[in-house]
Amino acid sequence: MNLLRAEFTKFRSVPGWVRGVVMAALLILLFPVTGLGGGPGDEPSPVTGPDGQPVNNSYSFVHRPLTGDGQITVAVSKLSSEQDGPWAKAGLMVRAGSRYAAIMVTGGHGVRMQHDYLYDKAGPAVRWLRLTRSGGTVTGEASADGSRWTVVDKVQLSGPAQAGLFVACPSRIRGIAIADDTATAVFSRPELAGAWPVADWAGSVVSSDAGFTMTGRGDLGPATRSDVPVGVAVGDLLFGTFPALIVIVVVGTLMVTTEYRYGVIRLSLSAGTGRVRVLLAKAAVLAGATFAAALLASALAVPLWLRVVRGLGAYVFPAGPLALLRAEVGTAAVLAITAVLALSVGLILRRSATAVTTVVVVTVLPYLLALTPFLPPSVAQWMTRVTPAAAFAVQQTLTRYPQVDSVYTPANGYYPLAPWAGLAVLCGYTAVALAVAAVLLRRRDV
Amino acid sequence: MRAEWTKLRTTPGAAWLLLVTVIVTVALSAAVCAAATTCGTKVLLSGVYAGQAPVAVLGVLVVSGEYSTGLIHTTLAAVPSRATVMAAKALVVAVVVAVFGTAMSLVGLAEGLELPAAARAVTYLVLIAVLSVGVAAVVHDSAVAIGSVLGLLYLPPILAPLVANPRVVEELAPMTAGLPVLTAWSIGALLVGTLRLR
Amino acid sequence: MTSIEVAELRKRYGGTTALDGMTFTARPGRVTGFVGPNGAGKSTTMRIILGLQTADAGHALVCGQPYRSLRCPLRSLGSLLDASALHPARSGRNHLLWLAQTQGLGTRRVDEVIEQVGLASVSRRTAGGYSLGMRQRLGIAAALLGDPPTIMLDEPFNGMDPEGIVWLRGFLRSLAEQGRAVLVSSHLMSELQDMAEHVVVVGRGRVIADSNVAELIAAVSGDRVRMRTSAPEAVAAALTAAGGQVVEADGLVVRRLAAEQIVAVLTANGLPFSELAPHRATLEEAYLDLTGDAVEYRGAPA
Numbered sequence: 001m002n003l004l005r006a007e008f009t010k011f012r013s014v015p016g017w018v019r020g021v022v023m024a025a026l027l028i029l030l031f032p033v034t035g036l037g038g039g040p041g042d043e044p045s046p047v048t049g050p051d052g053q054p055v056n057n058s059y060s061f062v063h064r065p066l067t068g069d070g071q072i073t074v075a076v077s078k079l080s081s082e083q084d085g086p087w088a089k090a091g092l093m094v095r096a097g098s099r100y101a102a103i104m105v106t107g108g109h110g111v112r113m114q115h116d117y118l119y120d121k122a123g124p125a126v127r128w129l130r131l132t133r134s135g136g137t138v139t140g141e142a143s144a145d146g147s148r149w150t151v152v153d154k155v156q157l158s159g160p161a162q163a164g165l166f167v168a169c170p171s172r173i174r175g176i177a178i179a180d181d182t183a184t185a186v187f188s189r190p191e192l193a194g195a196w197p198v199a200d201w202a203g204s205v206v207s208s209d210a211g212f213t214m215t216g217r218g219d220l221g222p223a224t225r226s227d228v229p230v231g232v233a234v235g236d237l238l239f240g241t242f243p244a245l246i247v248i249v250v251v252g253t254l255m256v257t258t259e260y261r262y263g264v265i266r267l268s269l270s271a272g273t274g275r276v277r278v279l280l281a282k283a284a285v286l287a288g289a290t291f292a293a294a295l296l297a298s299a300l301a302v303p304l305w306l307r308v309v310r311g312l313g314a315y316v317f318p319a320g321p322l323a324l325l326r327a328e329v330g331t332a333a334v335l336a337i338t339a340v341l342a343l344s345v346g347l348i349l350r351r352s353a354t355a356v357t358t359v360v361v362v363t364v365l366p367y368l369l370a371l372t373p374f375l376p377p378s379v380a381q382w383m384t385r386v387t388p389a390a391a392f393a394v395q396q397t398l399t400r401y402p403q404v405d406s407v408y409t410p411a412n413g414y415y416p417l418a419p420w421a422g423l424a425v426l427c428g429y430t431a432v433a434l435a436v437a438a439v440l441l442r443r444r445d446v
Numbered sequence: 447m448r449a450e451w452t453k454l455r456t457t458p459g460a461a462w463l464l465l466v467t468v469i470v471t472v473a474l475s476a477a478v479c480a481a482a483t484t485c486g487t488k489v490l491l492s493g494v495y496a497g498q499a500p501v502a503v504l505g506v507l508v509v510s511g512e513y514s515t516g517l518i519h520t521t522l523a524a525v526p527s528r529a530t531v532m533a534a535k536a537l538v539v540a541v542v543v544a545v546f547g548t549a550m551s552l553v554g555l556a557e558g559l560e561l562p563a564a565a566r567a568v569t570y571l572v573l574i575a576v577l578s579v580g581v582a583a584v585v586h587d588s589a590v591a592i593g594s595v596l597g598l599l600y601l602p603p604i605l606a607p608l609v610a611n612p613r614v615v616e617e618l619a620p621m622t623a624g625l626p627v628l629t630a631w632s633i634g635a636l637l638v639g640t641l642r643l644r
Numbered sequence: 645m646t647s648i649e650v651a652e653l654r655k656r657y658g659g660t661t662a663l664d665g666m667t668f669t670a671r672p673g674r675v676t677g678f679v680g681p682n683g684a685g686k687s688t689t690m691r692i693i694l695g696l697q698t699a700d701a702g703h704a705l706v707c708g709q710p711y712r713s714l715r716c717p718l719r720s721l722g723s724l725l726d727a728s729a730l731h732p733a734r735s736g737r738n739h740l741l742w743l744a745q746t747q748g749l750g751t752r753r754v755d756e757v758i759e760q761v762g763l764a765s766v767s768r769r770t771a772g773g774y775s776l777g778m779r780q781r782l783g784i785a786a787a788l789l790g791d792p793p794t795i796m797l798d799e800p801f802n803g804m805d806p807e808g809i810v811w812l813r814g815f816l817r818s819l820a821e822q823g824r825a826v827l828v829s830s831h832l833m834s835e836l837q838d839m840a841e842h843v844v845v846v847g848r849g850r851v852i853a854d855s856n857v858a859e860l861i862a863a864v865s866g867d868r869v870r871m872r873t874s875a876p877e878a879v880a881a882a883l884t885a886a887g888g889q890v891v892e893a894d895g896l897v898v899r900r901l902a903a904e905q906i907v908a909v910l911t912a913n914g915l916p917f918s919e920l921a922p923h924r925a926t927l928e929e930a931y932l933d934l935t936g937d938a939v940e941y942r943g944a945p946a
Contacts (some may be wrong), residue, residue: 002745002746002747002748003745003746005745006742006743006744006745006746007742009738009741009742009745010731010734010738010742013734013735013738013739013741013742014731014733014734015733016733258731259731262728262729262730262731262732263725263726263728263729264729264730264731266691266694266696266725266726266729267725267729267743267786268746269695269696270694270695270696270711270717270723270725271717271718271743271746271747273746445691445696445697445698446691446696446697
């Protein structure tokens with residue numbers, strides 16, 4: 001405790017360090033100013049689904065009204081797409097207003113039952129599909145032969161609806177290349193059972209006695225960053241983290257290298273509280289001050305800039321309060337832990353310039369390389385998975401959907417690791433550096 | 447000029463930094479090359495992204511190393527002309543980096559790197575070193591200087607996609623803009639550094 | 645036991661021997677001078693005492709314990725190793741404050757020691773602007789923080805103005821009179837004159853002399869006589885013939901002849917003389933005598 005107070009006195013009594021931490025906080029708070037002025041442009045806001053998430057909602061649909069209960073059964077005899085899209089979809093759908101439930105055959109992922117854009121459940125890889133509405137419940141079933149059926153999922157969906165056959169085909173993603181794709185599906189003639197009102201099939205379809213042939217493009221599902229490039233993710237509002245990080249790295253390094261340069265380390269160590277404890281107290285004070293300043297800044301910055309950006313009419317990807325809190329606390333934690341990393345590396349190397357460079361190169365550079373367009377995505381993934389730059393994952397507020405192929409790159413705001421796992425990678429590096437620093441401090445003559 | 451060369455030669459860190467430059471550049475290029483399907487010039491040169499960091503450290507230390515030890519007073523007492531001191535430092539660092547860069551790019555040439563690209567890479571590293579010398583003379587403290595240089599290099603490409611006018615940032619930032627703009631940065635830093643040298 | 649005790653310390657750096665069996669004790673109630681030429685191993689010894697460096701062999705005890713095992717060491721040993729060990733942007737007062745806080749002491753004690761060393765007017769200025777003399781005073785204040793029974797200062801007179809040197813001598817004497825053990829290193833014996841009661845003279849990593857100052861001077865003074873004369877050549881010739889040894893130094897210094905013998909010889913030869921008195925060697929002379937062959941870096945004679 002005495003040691004903590006002493007280290008805090010040391011920290012606060014060098015005006016440059018305090019200014020550095022304040023500057024880092026201000027960078028987080030104010031840096032988004034540089035993003036203003038371009039304006040959101042004339043791009044329309046994306047379509048949102050029943051949950052408020054942005055969605056893709058384009059597909060081919062051959063349908064007829066369904067007011068009450070009813071059942072529709074079909075066999076998908078062929079599904080192919082120009083680009084061999086694994087998520088090309090053909091199947092049955094019941095749609096009521098903005099909600100829907102659908103069961104489908106896919107290009108490479110077997111039978112799926114999906115509803116309301118976000119939800120997805122896998123079934124067997126078969127060809128026969130059936131949707132049954134009974135009461136308010138829609139049941140999706142799949143079958144290999146049309147006689148023995150397996151239930152895939154059940155969805156609550158009542159009210160007047162349109163039901164029928166649909167085909168969709170999202171763009172094909174290879175690395176960061178996106179290619180438009182079109183799917184063609186051949187269905188058997190759908191068998192209807194139950195109280196279907198008298199009506200004709202509506203929609204674009206080539207009909208024969210054997211069945212229907214349909215083509216379709218687009219997708220039914222959650223929209224990702226590459227679908228809504230003008231949309232703002234909350235992580236974008238914290239991009240002042242990068243300049244702040246460099247400032248904090250400089251402060252953290254100086255806190256220890258100046259002790260060596262001016263010989264103050266001899267005083268610190270001869271005050272006799274145990275060398276490792278001196279290091280830990282220093283790390284605690286630095287991390288505490290950084291965390292407090294950065295948390296204040298990010299907790300102010302996120303709501304403030306969200307208001308500003310929304311006020312300008314830009315679309316903001318929705319994020320729950322917990323995700324926002326995680327991004328804010330996580331940003332402060334990234335800065336605080338990186339500061340301790342800088343402190344440890346500074347103690348190991350005892351030279352300011354080399355220590356600052358080392359820490360910046362292992363934290364900021366991998367992120368930069370991950371953004372570089374000419375590098376393959378595997379490199380980008382690797383850079384943000386095994387280096388301390390993985391920690392920026394705590395700023396991810398976008399959701400990654402397994403049922404949607406997209407450009408899930410750090411540049412788009414998607415990280416390969418889960419937020420806390422990313423932070424844990426940084427913690428791991430810092431713990432190792434701190435341990436090495438402690439051992440060296442114990443052993444070395446000063 | 448000879449004196450500056452002697453100072454650099456007798457500082458043990460310099461040789462290490464150049465060695466690190468070579469290792470980092472070659473290793474990163476090789477790693478990226480292995481991961482990429484095609485091994486084009488751009489991919490080969492991605493190693494320069496990391497390799498420029500030790501070069502920047504070298505440039506910074508040539509100046510700020512003298513500030514931290516107080517040697518700068520001796521230097522300025524021996525050669526009172528600030529412009530001469532700065533020019534000598536910049537020139538020595540530039541020549542050393544150029545020689546090492548050339549040696550390094552010979553390896554690259556053997557691996558299929560094109561000559562103009564290799565020449566650009568060497569020039570780039572030289573200019574980065576000179577920029578670092580200038581920045582270090584402006585801010586004196588080595589940690590702040592290297593932080594500024596690395597910030598100047600690495601931050602614009604990260605931040606550009608998010609600011610209002612990405613083109614403007616990319617065309618002005620030292621790392622992305624191209625050699626003429628980088629030359630302007632380096633000369634500007636040297637000039638301001640000369641005025642701030644004391 | 646309130647003393648600093650060093651026994652058989654040995655330390656090598658690569659091929660050079662820094663300490664070669666250094667042994668001495670600084671006892672309470674007196675100022676112990678720790679003198680030797682630069683490179684004799686004084687600073688290394690002090691760093692080992694403080695546990696900053698490890699000795700290859702031997703041990704150093706403060707108040708009977710190794711320094712690194714003391715709980716609040718600044719309450720046992722106050723030390724000043726390097727007065728320049730300051731962050732230049734931190735004020736002198738804050739420098740003392742953090743040091744005090746490591747020992748659980750507060751601002752009151754800090755202000756007391758600042759007053760004691762006479763830095764009250766500048767204590768809130770940043771240390772980067774301090775003169776070397778002010779830094780020495782700040783370092784001494786730091787050594788006093790824990791009100792320790794033993795005090796160890798490395799070259800505290802460096803950079804001090806004459807007024808400061810007089811003050812520091814008196815101050816250190818008063819600390820010793822309070823019963824503390826005070827160890828003060830210097831490469832200039834003259835700085836310790838009139839202050840140290842006891843000196844440990846070292847050279848090449850070992851102790852050359854460890855003795856009371858009065859005894860040391862007496863041993864070197866021997867049977868010397870200082871005199872003045874208007875005919876130095878004739879006097880020198882006559883005294884040498886009588887078996888004496890004559891050196892010219894601010895008059896003449898004669899060895900191997902007692903004062904009565906000199907008077908007899910000169911009177912017999914009818915030579916003029918005045919101010920005949922036994923010569924009292926300075927501490928400096930004693931030191932030069934002792935360290936003559938222990939100096940590592942000696943200027944070539946001009």
